[in-house]
Amino acid sequence: MEKEFDPKIVAFLCNWCSYAGADLAGVSRLQYPPNPEVIRVPCSGRVNPFYILRAIYEGIDGVWVSGCHPGDCHYQTGNYYARRRFYLIKNLLEFAGIDRERLNFSWVSASEAGKFAETAKKVTERVKKAGPIDKLVKERYLND
């Protein structure tokens, strides 16, 4: 039997809310899949499209960006820019043949432990569904 696909996911969590939400999930002993490898960024607005492109390019199966809820961002507006940019790049990548499921964006506040764990599960499921990216990368970019 084939081993279940264990996707590689990189998660950019903003320091003030989403990362704190992840902490709270841990303290509350909420279990979630270990796939999203967390990188703490000061603010979701820090995530430049280059990061997302680079991740896809390097064969990371999925990306997850999470920040504070609208209005909560410690730096006031970072999360708005993040969202706008994220959807642009998502559409662009979809156009280029990258499945929607690989790119995920969420708002998780410092008190939403449950939502964090849920989203981590959902993101992992979605990326699993999309399958390993290396196939795709090879087919679309390398074999052409």
Place this chain on the structure above:
Amino acid sequence: MKTLVIGSGIAGITASLDIAEAGGDVILIEKEHFATGTLASLDRQFPNDACGFCQVYPFTGDGVAQYCIRRVFTHPGIEVRTGTEVVSIEGEGPYTVKLRRKPRGVVIEKCISCRKCEDVCPVEAEDSFNRFGKRKAIYTDYPMPFPQSYAIDWEACTKCGECVKVCPTDAIDLNMVEGEEVIEVDRIITTTGFEEVDPSLIKEYGYQRFKNVLTGLEFERLLSFFGPTLGELKRPSDGKKPERIAFLQCVGSRDIRNPLCSYTCCMYALKEMHLLKRFHPDVEAVMFYMDIRAFGKGYYKYFLETDGKFIPQRVAGIEEDENGNLILKYEDENGRFITDVFDMVVLATGQKPSKDSVIERDELGYPVTEPFVNVKTRNGILVAGSSGGPKDIADAVIEAHSAALEVVKDLTPRTMFRNEPEVFEEPSIGVVLCDCGGTMDVSGLEERLGSKGTPVLKVSDLCINREPVLQWIKENKLDRVVFAACAPSFLDPVFMDSGINYEVADIREGGLWGGSDENALNFRVDAAFRMLENRMYTPSEDFEPAKKVLVVGGGITGMVASLELADAGLDVVLVEKREQLGGNANRIKKLLTGENVQDFLNSLIERVKSHEHIEVRTGENLQEIKGSLGNFTVRISGAEERFGAVLIATGGKEYKPGDGEYGFGRSERVISQMDFEDVIEKEDLKSKTIVMIQCVGSRNDEHPWCSRVCCTDAIKNALRVKEKFPDADVFILYRDIMAYGRKEAFYTRAREKGVIFLRFTKGNEPVVETENGLRVKIFDTVLREEVAIDADFVILSTGIVPDNDVLRGIGIELTEEGFVKEANVKFKPLETPRPGIYTAGLAHSPRDIPESIAQARGVASQIIGVLKKERIVSKRQISYTKERKCAGCGFCIDVCPYDARYLDEERKVAVVYPHICQGCGTCAGICPSGAADMKEMGYREMFSVMDLV
């Protein structure tokens, strides 16, 4: 200089931060075992349904671990002591204060929050924080509170000793006793907040008898994602999801038990309706109210945006049926008795200032303060926040700044703390591994790191064992370390100022506790390792700020601020566009509370004009503000000058009614409330009939805000008329009477003196006829018929409109309404989004004189705090531009929330003001050419980490 701050709510925290930033030492005491007061319970606050507590931290300063304040609150100048109360105070400054410390049962300095004790504790007790559900006898209010340590609930604890057996650090002491200590302090600020009026006193609402009748605070917990139901909406009686919820206002306010208005309950109930609709849109919300007091900045709009039904009636009583449903009885607008069934009732329980005995208070518990300055009490102790009378967050913060001024102005700034660890030519990196009291298996990590030859120190209690760890780092000649341990929010407060470069690999909360596998742990440690390797280390930058302030606007606000700044030794240039100082106050005779405004104003003007540090310039024109905090270049009437900070106190205008609006301009006896002040003093109003009309030019489509002062101005003048001419008839035609807080007493007095209040609704405004004498027609909502009043005077309570057009061209952001926009409505209410530029008074929003003065003082406190520093130091991990790559497109400049970037016109590259940059990275996120980058979490660092995934 040492200051004691009593109470760790938002007011106490704000005042402490002001003082500590300005170089003072603060002891902040809190009677409960966990800090941050009411805000700990409120996930989201009006008027934006968001949080933002963390934004109360000042822009400047390094070396402070900044996290969500509900989790971590630290500052090098502030010592927080929980479980501590004042026993007695002697002296009149300096004071000798006796403190009593309740036994916590757990030694904070030893607890590593491993949670072992909570797991083994066999006793379940009522959850005192969430108000529903259970928790253990050894507990924290919520996961990861501040301080980060457990406490024992002595009422529930059976002293079985199970926790003591498992505690790896011997932190638990079940025999801990109360302690007393005497301290000497120079100043005292009391910020003890409010007390809820016990709603069970209002028998007819059945609080505590009926399970589904909750207080507002309880309902907030029920909506919370870390509340008792983790955000699921369930009725306490049977766990059913409610379909209809009634919100009852003024429960324990504006009645015989508590004659005053509680200031925030209308707004917090509206917020609860907002949150309800946001998270549970299918639930119906109905509010029963007397007046909707939405008088603050943006509050009226917030009310308009509330989705629900509003019934302007008081509920007579509540009964419960056998299913736990609640039957409400009330009279409708036609006088019919209605009964209606709800699944849940939320009581907007009233608040009173908390009883602390450190200051003189009146019979209702309100402090006796100096005229015009509502934070100074007679014995020299300062009061701020809800302790001085219930209020919302923004006003609590403003008062806290104002109270802090009394300390800040006498401080000599200390050399700011700097966090400047050394880096070697060749990185030398080690790892400190903590197994958290033996609760985590880190042997795999230890082995793997050891086999790679990385220096590893294994400990069990990193967060409480700073010195030996620092010693090890030194001995091993490391310039960077990975702390593979718990969450950064635990470790930063311990190590932030220790002078080492470190990165936290969180293997506890974010790792093992969340179900991470070996791979995930390895990733975290390796990632931290690479970050340290690839980070850019440059020292922070610093410069001397200009010790000169520009105050724009010579009204009461501008003058009060100028005097405070000048008294503190800063040079002030006060520009006023008119020839005369004083602004709107020139036309106001008395405060609601009776104080003479003209005397106060004249003495202000005199002092301003003669102050050696104040230069008054009238008739001048502000043209441009360039630069940033500490170093602005301002063009005034053509000439450029350097300033350290700017205060925008340009005030507001009285709304001028349109021709024929309520008969205005058609009769000389239709005049504004301000002009009426003169008439009362000069004319004989014996047996005259006076009709006042409220909300003229306020709360309509053109001006969708409440002008806040007009209701009480009308009441003030009505009382004055009644005092001078008792037989005059005075009618006040209103929509909602905004007699918030203590002002309610004057509303009550006016009714007692025979002033007649008639309500109208928007769309059913009264009509003023001027043809044959003055006649006012209004549809009386109580009598349900039209009434006509023949009047001698019609007084229009004209609203306040902004007068900020001059600011538009010079880079000051305005709200949709045209008032100056603040950096954060609740937590930075006096700062504009551009650090170093402040706003106060009517330019900010409508408010009365004492409220404007509080703002002026608050601004002065903040400006003195920064500008008196010898040097302003930048944060270390901020953004920079790789100039070679920069295309000069300016995207980064547009998106920076703090205006920390500008375009160097000559070189066409974006440049950073290092001391303004907060390190958010928004600029680096948007820069299309990869030129805007961060010193921490820069491209190199980030890519090196991503390669590990």
